[in-house]
Amino acid sequence: MQIFSSQQNSMLKFSALACCITLITGCAKSQPNTFTFTADLPPDFAYVAAVYYVPAEGEACTVATKDNLAPVFNDQWRKEYKPDSEIEIHITRKGCPLVVRRIELEINSAYGKDRGDFGRESAMVVIRHELKEQSKGIFSEAGESVFYGQCQWLFRTAGAQRRIVKILDCKTTDAQGQLGRGRPFAAYTLDQLPGKTVKMKITLATKERPGWGDTWVEVPGGWKRCMGKNFEDQDAFCFGNYSDFSTFKMPDGRICTIYPGCTE
Structure with missing residues (x-):
């Protein structure tokens, strides 16, 4: 018969307690319910993200749209912008278990001081229970997945003063x-996302180009605006006349003859 001293008994009790704590902690430990969405964008660019949820697989419940509004990150991007957004994977609304389905993204940048002087383009992240292996985003050992895009400014004139306005085009x-074809895009499965980081990396094309053809002529140092029939001609296609050009107004108010340098 083995007899333990009081000191040995105390050590055994302590060991047993430690084992219990380890087991409980191990059982309680679970995957994070969030992932981080972030972006590496050109200077003066910002994204807005709207996150949409649907009932989890196997759930028969539904939630009205008014009770399942998409959380929006950076909706006040002109005033305050944060590149990192923490996205919940599983949520419950009106007692219905939901999972993240997609993130609809806007890529925004202002080119002038007027409220309407900005360009906007779309991008998308979709999340599914299952995807073909070649369709899934790939994560690094550090837990980050990056998808890519390039944006380019398209310029044109509008209004009686032929004011420059710009369109943002992203691929x-x-x-x-x-x-590639289409807008910046990535896809992931739900089980890929807990605790991970998804990054959208966007570059900006070094050159701008006209919004549509046969309205500007490329010359040394930039582009000249075809006159068209007269200055009041809003479309002002060149129609083979590559010698008669008009002035135009920059967003900052300057009257110019060549874009983007203003003066030849």
Whole structure:
């Protein structure tokens, strides 16, 4: 018969208690219910993210749209912008378990001081229970997945003063910058996301181009605006006349003859 001293008994009790705590902690430990969405954007760019949820797989419940509004990050991007957004994966609304389905993204940048002097383009992240292996985003050992795009400014004139306005055009690219079809896009499965980081990396094309063809002529140092029939001609297509040009007004109010340098 083995007899333990009081000191040994105390050590055994302590060990047993430690084992219990370890077991409880291990059982309680679970995957995070969030992931981080972030973006690496050109200077003076910002994104807005709207996150949409649907009933979890196997759930028969539904939630009215008014009770399942999409959380929005950076909706006041002109005043305050934060590149990191913490996205919940599972939520419950009106007693219905929901999972994240997609993130609708706006890429925004202002080019002038007027309220309407900004460009906007879209991007998307979708989340599914299952995806083909080649369709899934790939995560690094550090837990980060990056998808890519390139934006370019398209310029045109509008109004009686032929004021410059710009359109933002963004396309998906690969990691080497090769342009693809469609807008910046990524897809993931739910089980890929807990505790991870998804990053949208956008570059800006070095040159701008006209919003549509046969309205500007490229010359040394920039572009000149075709006159068209007269200065009041809003479309002002060149129609083969590449010698008669008009002035135009920059967003900052300058009257110019060549874009983007203003003066030749």
